[in-house]
Amino acid sequence: MTATADQFKRAAAVKASDPHHRAVLQKAIGAYDDAVARGKSRFADWQNARSQAAQLKWETVNHLDQYLEQFEHTVLNNGGHVFWAETAEDACRYIADLARHRGVQKVVKSKSMVTEEIYLNAALEEAGVRVVETDLGEFICQIRGETPYHIVTPVMHLTKADIARDFHEKLGAPLTDSAEELTMIARARLRQEFLTADMGVTGANFLIADTGMVALSTNEGNGRLSVSLPRIHVAVAGIEKLLPRFEDLALLWPLLAISGTGQGVTVYNTLLGGPRRDGEPDGPGEFHVVLLDNGRTRLLADAEQRDALHCIRCGACLNICPVYKNVGGHAYGTTYQGPIGSVITPHLRDAEQWSHLPYASSLCGACTDVCPVRVDLHHHLLHNRRNAVQQRFDQPAQRWAFSAWLWAMQSEKRYALAGWLARLAMRLGWADPFARAWTQGRELPVTPRESFREWWKNKGRDGPPGRPQPDHSARPAVAPYQHHK
């Protein structure tokens, strides 16, 4: 087993049996679910809105070369700079060099997952630049020294009390149990950072090819402040973020907001189209867009999973995922968590190191159902499992077990024999070592003495045809699932 897989199993086991963690998550996701149901009803037909968005992203991603060139052309015309980065290191080096050459001492950052992906903060700090995260959730992550727990809601796993303790210990703020007071503590502190920063770094929710603009959505206004006060603006974006036309946002802005938080639209939907123009009173003198590949062209080359590049990072697949809801965001050990993370991480990073992720799924398909751009997520999880087996990344024991399963399933007699052996093994306790992951937090059900087919032959035929009546007295007791107290 790889070290990353081992880490995932350990972290997942801890979180899955932590009732406090579960309660915090259930509350947050419950509030999200209610808001999203209201948000979807704003559309005349939510399913058709998804189809239109899927079509639009398909069109873009499948003509990506043309839209990339058009975007570059329009940004240059607007007086901006475009840097093409093949890797995370290339992107970080460009931004760190720019900061050094321009005498930048402080960077304010608006929330951006792509800068998490490339570890930009570490690279800038190494270059002697102070980096301040300004999204409230990201700010809390930064003072805790943690990575975001969720791509949209970075501190979904924390309570007011956790955050109050951090603010007290790390910032010297008085303890409080008010979310409003905590927010105002951060506001006052970060206001000073905005006023004195030299460079603003943002991600991009969309890149608009025909007008050369970076679209940025924030509720707090930190995105706007990051690009209003500092003298340089750097936007980092994956190459898949493109949309052909300015007008496409009339669909994508509501779609992203409704799937992300349930809001009709995000509070500040901003379009950045270059440095300050003549006649404008303020704004940065320089505007740079970093277009990042970092494995995206590998995913593009996999036509079967190319639609994973349609993703607009709304977080809906995380919030619906029964695995995410049990193990939480940090267990994955990746920048992008949940179903979308398990689909793209083996492509963007090392396929073998992350080959365990597609198994962190019940294949229930809920992620595919909620995806606003119709990424075929659960089938891609299966595709990644298949790819891992074809590349022999699976374990020998796993291969042996599936061979045995296949052998048993191919004949009625072997199937019956396997069932009998399994029941015997479970009754005698031989199966316990294999079931440890389950039995650590729960009890196994009591094993019935006879198979279903034996039971059917002896008793079931007395019931109505085709529909056996439950007859508990005739069966050995099967204990309901019980959690250990």
Added chain:
Amino acid sequence: MNPARSNILGRVRAALRTEAHRPPVPSASPLWPPIGDLETRFREEFAALRGELLSDTQALRHFLTGFPAIATDGNELARSVVGDGNSIVRSADLGVTGCDCLVAQTGSIFVTTRSAGGRALSVLPAAHLVVARRDQLVPDLEAAFALMRKRYDRHWPSLLCLISGPSRTADIEKILVMGAHGPKRLAVYWAG
């Protein structure tokens, strides 16, 4: 010259030689239900976002008493209610601006660096007052984008922003708090 550009575009073109499965064609039915009366819809949506609609001069005067330091963008409509203001942006309690249009469907206000006095005025002060006319109302986002395209195509301002309510956050336990970084209060005054 950085070879990354041609490397990335080369990989993109090579990848796209294999066709990907196309999603089914969506239906042509309208995406949104009808908007109804623009002013009514805007009022409802804006109120739900916790925006404050000032419908007469009394409400305007009452709103303005809360803000000793006022900065404005010199926009004609804004000047008609607060004159030249008495503060620079960085020390203002209230920014007063015009806008490009108001969107009934979402209760939003579309501003640009040109219609709202640059970038900071509508986001840095603790409150933002938009002075607008009712004929600036458009039904939906599609109409708003069409209007912006017509007004600015090929001469775009460096920043456009669709503002939908005061600044907010729900990062802590999903509890709604107004005024995370931007204005805690957002008001619209009808000047016609």
